[in-house]
Every structure is written in C-alpha cells, then in structure tokens.
Amino acid sequence: MKKLSRRNLMKFGMVGTVAGLFKVTESWSAMIAAPTPKEVEGPFYPVVDQADKDADLTQVSGRTGHAKGQYIVIRGSVKDISGQPVENASIDVWQANAAGRYNHPRDPNPAPQDPFFQGWAIIRSDTNGLYRFRTVKPGAYPAAKSWTRPPHIHFKISKKGFSELITQMYFPNEPLNVSDLLYSNKTEAEQRLMTARQTGEHEGLLVYTYDIVLSKH
Numbered sequence: 001m002k003k004l005s006r007r008n009l010m011k012f013g014m015v016g017t018v019a020g021l022f023k024v025t026e027s028w029s030a031m032i033a034a035p036t037p038k039e040v041e042g043p044f045y046p047v048v049d050q051a052d053k054d055a056d057l058t059q060v061s062g063r064t065g066h067a068k069g070q071y072i073v074i075r076g077s078v079k080d081i082s083g084q085p086v087e088n089a090s091i092d093v094w095q096a097n098a099a100g101r102y103n104h105p106r107d108p109n110p111a112p113q114d115p116f117f118q119g120w121a122i123i124r125s126d127t128n129g130l131y132r133f134r135t136v137k138p139g140a141y142p143a144a145k146s147w148t149r150p151p152h153i154h155f156k157i158s159k160k161g162f163s164e165l166i167t168q169m170y171f172p173n174e175p176l177n178v179s180d181l182l183y184s185n186k187t188e189a190e191q192r193l194m195t196a197r198q199t200g201e202h203e204g205l206l207v208y209t210y211d212i213v214l215s216k217h
C-alpha cells in the first residue's frame, strides 16, 4: 500500500512536471506578440486643424447633418509585445469619406467632399488599453492610373517609451486588397495583422476589431 502510494505520487509528480513544462512553453509563446507592421503615412494627413476630433466621425460638432455612407464601429486594444495593455496611447486616425475623398486640399480625386464627415480623430486608449470610434466605411479611391486603393483607415499611434507606429488598417474580404500595391507587398502574416476582423454588431452597426501591438524603442 505504501509502495503503491509512493508510485502514484511519483506518477502524478511526473505528470505535474510535464504539464508544468507545457504551461511554461505556452505562456512564453503567448508573451511575445509581433508588433503591428508599419505602413507609409501617405499624402493626405490633415493639414488644416479642426476643433472636432472626437470618437464619432459621423458628425461634425456645430453642423446639423450626418455623414453619408455605411456607419461602422472600429474597436480594439493597444498592447505591448508581452501582451500588457498600453493605456493613454494617442490614436490618431484619418480616412477618406464614403466616396473615397479626403478632406485635404491636395487630394486630386474628383469625388465629392462630405461636410458632415469628420474625417479625422485623435482619441486615447483607456486604462485597459482599449479604444473605440464610430465612423463610415471609407470608399476606395484611385491612387494611379491602374491602381485603386482598397478601403483603409490610416493610424498613427504614439505613447512615451514606445516607437511611434504609423500604419493602415484594412477591411476583411475586400477584393481590392489583393491588387493593392501596398497591401500585396506585405507577407501573409503582416497582412493578417493589418486587417481588421468583423466581430459582430453594436447598436445595429457592424463592428470591426483591430488590435494594435507597439514595440519599444
């Protein structure tokens, strides 16, 4: 009986050790996340300041109308490579309106401006590293004769102690992603990290989740 329990103890001890090893390996791999890939800033970062840069881009404060287009919610987290939330990061986003036109004086696209679309926001991640904004799905636009940019949102994320990240967020299942000269220049792994996931609905609007990983200097 004594012998048996010792054997059992040994057996469980061994199992415990093996399980422990697996746990360590798993947590190590989960601890190191790939930073979100960078992308070019592009030519349409806003050059004229605006008072309203809040998290609802479908309205401009002081104007009575509402932006044209499909309203959507973009949400996600900002984390470091070890998976820790990054709070109070500055998240600067700008995008074309639903017709594919930027509120920028040098945008050559003849598509119409939308005076009720905010086009630009600067928000912050909360204490859990989370962020959310409401916007319209940006239209595709011509970047060159044989190059149409797929719908995308530009991001510039900064936080003291981390490298500033300038990138572009893409939408899933967009046929134009494949032929886009920027997107197609990324590896499949990078494309995955730069493409939001459709993750449900919020107050009747499609929600896209785009998680961001910052690297240190």
Ligand SMILES: [Fe+2]
Pocket: 042, 044, 096, 149, 152, 154
């Ligand atoms: Fe763009």
